[in-house]
């Protein structure tokens with residue numbers, strides 16, 4: 001399987017504080033890669049580095065490279081609007097816009113120049129179907145997205161990401177605000193989506209990492225301690241620190 005994202009000698013500093021150290025990681029295409037580790041170890045910082053969301057934070061400095069399809073996203077020529085179109089992001093708290101369900105999905109395509117009503121209708125139906133939400137909302141497309149349940153809102157946000165045709169989807173603890181049933185539906189959706197998309201997910205929940213991911217990277221103090229097939233990392237870790245973490249001895 002091809003590598004979609006290749007991270008080489010990547011370091012990130014918040015002012016004086018180095019949050020990521022010498023990160024080396026090859027993320028495979030159309031797989032789910034989980035990032036695990038104790039609080040504050042740099043998982044979210046790394047995830048946000050992939051689509052340069054950290055650029056928005058004053059004082060952030062990086063060295064090294066993150067290549068997607070062979071192109072360094074930190075190169076001067078990188079167009080950030082295009083980068084974030086290709087690399088979509090889903091956060092902990094579902095964050096639909098205070099608009100109708102339809103307009104939430106149509107928002108991105110409209111920005112990218114699609115105005116034709118029939119085309120927009122198609123995108124709305126296709127992405128809501130892909131996100132396993134169509135049947136629940138097809139009769140209320142013009143009601144506010146804020147009236148949906150938390151789990152429905154998170155699937156709507158995923159449909160909104162899909163509407164601009166990304167190829168990588170970053171998820172930062174996407175189920176942490178959801179109840180168990182919504183979490184299960186979201187996990188099923190993640191597994192379905194990897195047929196078409198490369199997914200990188202930060203999770204605090206090790207069972208969740210074990211259920212949805214193919215590969216897992218264990219972070220500690222800004223470094224990757226171990227990266228391997230999920231099954232192997234959870235059953236036969238090669239580093240004692242990974243073993244201590246997955247067996248609940250810290251974090």
Ligand SMILES: Nc1ncnc2c1ncn2[C@@H]1O[C@H](COP(=O)(O)OP(=O)(O)OP(=O)(O)O)[C@@H](O)[C@H]1O
Nearest residue numbers: 014017019037038039040041042043044045046057
């Ligand atoms: N905006 C910021 N400004 C300064 N330092 C930050 C900022 N965001 C994170 N950090 C620091 O970077 C380090 C890594 O934080 P990060 O949020 O990436 O870890 P994490 O593993 O995702 O933690 P959690 O699981 O608690 O979300 C921490 O020391 C944190 O204090």
